[in-house]
Amino acid sequence: MHRLELDGITKQYPAVRANDGVSLRVKPGEIHAVLGENGAGKSTLMKVIYGAVQPDAGTIRWNGSPVTVRSPAEARALGISMVYQHFSLFDTLTAAENVWLGLDKAMKLPEVTRRITEVAHTYGLDVDPQRPVHTLSVGERQRVEIVRALLTDPQLLILDEPTSVLTPQAVDKLFVTLRQLAERGTSILYISHKLDEIRSLCHHCTVLRGGKVTGEVDPTQESNASLSRLMIGAEPPQLQHGTRPAGDxxxxxxxxxxxxxxxxxxxxxxxxxxxxxxxxxxxxxxxxxxxxxxxxxxxxxxxxxxxxxxxxxxxxxxxxxxxxxxxxxxxxxxxxxxxxxxxxxxxxxxxxxxxxxxxxxxxxxxxxxxxxxxxxxxxxxxxxxxxxxxxxxxxxxxxxxxxxxxxxxxxxxxxxxxxxxxxxxxxxxxxxxxxxxxxxxxxxxxxxxxxxxxxxxxxxxxxxxxxxxxxxxxxxxxxxxxxxxxxxxxxxxxxxxxxxx
CATH class of the missing domain: 3.40.50.300 (P-loop containing nucleotide triphosphate hydrolases)
Known part of the structure; x- marks a missing residue:
């Protein structure tokens, strides 16, 4: 049985059809990459899964049963957590208060603060729970989002560009953790433009172009060049970086x-x-x-x-x-x-x-x-x-x-x-x-x-x-x-x- 099944998901905006009959299946314990160029429909599809956007057509099945996900709160109740590329944090609140908003209110703020510190340490993410979000850089805000998602102990974790704020050593540590989560049965939808990451981490890859699925591959069997061709229809141009003497x-x-x-x-x-x-x-x-x-x-x-x-x-x-x-x-x-x-x-x-x-x-x-x-x-x-x-x-x-x-x-x-x-x-x-x-x-x-x-x-x-x-x-x-x-x-x-x- 699949953890998540999407069939025929379609979403039309006034100027563009962001998703056009998209189907996707994710197994328990699978790290599943979603690859596509900017504007291919990846973020819209993730928002549909997370309940932030309602599709115009198509069905969603969760653990074998049809569901309608009307809001992110309903998605979290099902066991779905998401880290957005553009963050959903309140600037005037602290990191801990932002995390608390997305959790079961039975947990008190001091307990949330303690849990944040524990999870941040475990995953190698430097997060100060007491800092107001408006004082954080973009990278620090992303870490707060990641910790908030991990605190919910999700069955499905959606990660959008999660490693752009980490050192190479911290990326390695995060990958160890993601693999441990997958081994325990957590499904992970992983959006990244780093093709090396997808090839080394993910078990399966669905490619989107122009709102449609254009391919499904085993990324471990692909090269960066072949993944690029699937994504943008061509290999990216080779940079010409010749050496030249610097001036004044x-x-x-x-x-x-x-x-x-x-x-x-x-x-x-x-x-x-x-x-x-x-x-x-x-x-x-x-x-x-x-x-x-x-x-x-x-x-x-x-x-x-x-x-x-x-x-x-x-x-x-x-x-x-x-x-x-x-x-x-x-x-x-x-x-x-x-x-x-x-x-x-x-x-x-x-x-x-x-x-x-x-x-x-x-x-x-x-x-x-x-x-x-x-x-x-x-x-x-x-x-x-x-x-x-x-x-x-x-x-x-x-x-x-x-x-x-x-x-x-x-x-x-x-x-x-x-x-x-x-x-x-x-x-x-x-x-x-x-x-x-x-x-x-x-x-x-x-x-x-x-x-x-x-x-x-x-x-x-x-x-x-x-x-x-x-x-x-x-x-x-x-x-x-x-x-x-x-x-x-x-x-x-x-x-x-x-x-x-």
Missing amino acids: VVLAVKGLSLAREDQFGVDLKDIGFDVRAGEIVGVAGVSGNGQQELMAALSGEDTRSPAGSIRLFGRDIAHHGARKRRHEGLHFVPEERLGRGAVPTLSLAQNTLLTRTEAVSRAGWIPSGRVTALADTIIRRFNVKAGGPGAAAKSLSGGNLQKFIVGREIDADPKLLVVSQPTWGVDVGAAALIRGELLKLRDAGCALLVVSEELDELFEISDRLIVIAQGRVSPSIPVAEATIEKIGEWMSGLWAPRETA
Whole structure:
């Protein structure tokens, strides 16, 4: 008997049929991958299973019996838990209070807090139950979601991109745990764009394209190339990352110490590094180790940096705001797409104006035709799947919105691009496109600082690497001399001063 059976699931939205007659079967104890490019219908299908979206047609059977899942609460009562890619947490509540909301109210908050600490320790997930969610980075919020799902002891656990915030060592530990859960009979639906993960972890794989099932395979018998072909109809383009001499120093950070603005933040401690024209410097690290604070200081959101600690082409910009830094050639892509990178309810055309003010006339008029044309250029150049420049940002899938936001800043022809999590939640084809554009920008002489928790990504595109841990940065190391093991150790703060390139 199957744990979960979907037959003919169909969901129509005004502009797109997200699911078109999808059938899926998951056995007890099976780790089942759902693979598909951005906009293929994966998230909609998971929301149908979890009761957050009601299908227009089709049936769901749970442990052999037909069910109608009307809400996430009903899904949890059945034994289904889900970790969303876009999180469902209340910013003003603590991590423990958010977890408590999704549990049986017979359990008191102190007991929930204790359980969170136990589960977080068991699974290698660093979660502080007392921290308000609004003080957490995207990666830390994802950990709260994972712990909340695990606390329910589910029969079916749905995981959407669960490893993007973990060190390689922590990923290995999580995989051991997931395999233990499966051996005890827990079924796992696993969504990931990391093909190596799917091949090493999952027992079965269902592939979606354009809302339809296009294949079912044993991932252990497939290669990355064959899975890519099933998912996007082609292999992703090979990146051309030739070596070239770096130019003059564009960004120089020296003696940057900055006290955190809230009690749950991270103090920056004597940060020092530089980025040269025509090179990509990658910043590795586990989420919550000072990335947010460093990005705020570099982007101009936080202007408290000591005088002279941040220089652009030799000019002190430590106290310059974000707008002035953009005028000086520094563009920035934040890690949080909705709410920081884009206003959800505004159109893509209107969202271009957040950072592309050159489209505005000297008199302050906003010529709608020019703004629309600019947005359309970005949509076409970066292959953004959207209903045109007038589409609301919130109507796009996470990966397509990411392509638009990254594209908006690349298209500005920056002298220095600081980008955080450039391919978060993006499929292999779109990730290759974004990484390729970053390399083209580098080859055109731009200096790039790329913060990412995807070590494979950093090794693929970076010329040098630094690691941030507990508010400090490591010495830089050429990628050619770095190893996954060494960077994994450095992510725990274990580097020696002499380990410099």
